[in-house]
Amino acid sequence: MYSLSDDIEQHIIKLIDGSPDQMITIQRGRLANEFDCAPSQINYVLATRFNVFRGFIVESRRGGSGYVRIRRVPIDRLEPVVVYLDDNEESLRESDVEDLVSWLEREEFITPREGALVRAATIDALNKVAGLDFSSVADRNRLRSRIFREILLQVLRWVE
Amino acid sequence: MYSLSDDIEQHIIKLIDGSPDQMITIQRGRLANEFDCAPSQINYVLATRFNVFRGFIVESRRGGSGYVRIRRVPIDRLEPVVVYLDDNEESLRESDVEDLVSWLEREEFITPREGALVRAATIDALNKVAGLDFSSVADRNRLRSRIFREILLQVLRWVE
DNA sequence: CCCTCCCTTGACTATTATTGACTTTCCCCT
C-alpha cells in the first residue's frame, strides 16, 4: 500500500547512502514542497523512522536559514536497559542507579570518569534539591530515571 | 540555507585562530561593510556566538576610533562559571547550558562524549518532566543549574 | 461492524536572523 511517509523515508535514506559521511542537511519546508505535503509530515517521518532506535540522529535549527541534519549512527546492545528504565520509572532508587553505573563501567560502556559525571547528575545533584517543591520520592525517582535514561541514550548514540 | 551570521562567525573565528594571542580588534562598521550588512548584525553575531557562555569575551569602545575586541577566554575561567551558576540559578536556560558545554568541549575540559552526557542530563532529561508537578520555569532552571553545577564540580575535581 | 493503529493535515507556537531607527559614548578639533 502506498504511503507518503515511506516515500519520504526512502528518499532520505537514498540521500544519506549517497553522502560521503552518512549525513545530510536539508530544509524541512523545501522537502515538504517536493513531496507536496504539510511540513509537519517531515517531522512525523523523522520521529518514526529516523530516531535513535533506528540508528539515526536528527539535529535542527529554526529561524532564518534553518535546517534539519540527519546522521546515521551505529546502535548496539544498550537498548534493553532503556526499555527497563521506561518500565520502572518510579522505582529507580539511588542504589539502582549506582548498580547500573557500575555495570556500565565494568562493561566499559563508559569510562570511570564518565561514571563520576553520571553519578554527579543522578545522585549528588538530586540530593541537593530538597529545598525545592518537587521532592516527593516518586517524583525524584522519576526524575532520576529520566536523567539517567537520556544519558544512556546518549551513550547509545556515541558507541563507535 | 545560506546564513550571513554563520559566515561572519566563521570569519571572526578564522581571524582569532590566526592571531598570536587569541584576540582580535576590529571595527564594527568596517566589518559590516565587508559583509554588506547592517552594523547591528555584527552585534547580533557577537551576542549569540561570542558570549561568555561560548568562551569569549567582547570589549568595545564607542566614539572616534572606536573598536570591538574579541578574546577567547582561557581555561582557568571555569571556576568563575560555577560562581555565575550560583548567582543566576533561576535563569540558566537550556541554551546557556548548551553554550557552556560546547565551550567545555572546545577547551578540552571534557571530551565530546562527556559533553553528550552532560547535555543528556541537563537538557534532554528536563524536557521530559513536563508531566511532573515541578515544571515551573524557575524550578526547572534551578534544577538544571544544580545538576550542571555538580557536574562541573566533578570535572574540576577530576582535573586536579 | 467497529476498533486500533498509522498516517496526514493544519493551526498555533518557538526560535533564529536581519534590518533600521533611535540612543549613547567619547575622540579630537577648535
Added chain:
DNA sequence: AGGGGAAAGTCAATAATAGTCAAGGGAGGG
C-alpha cells in the same frame, strides 16, 4: 573646555524557519 561627528549599542519590527499537538481519515483485523 566644549561641541561636533564618528563610532558602537539597543531595541523592536519583520521575515524565515522548524516544532508541537490534537483532530480526522482510512485500511485491516477481530
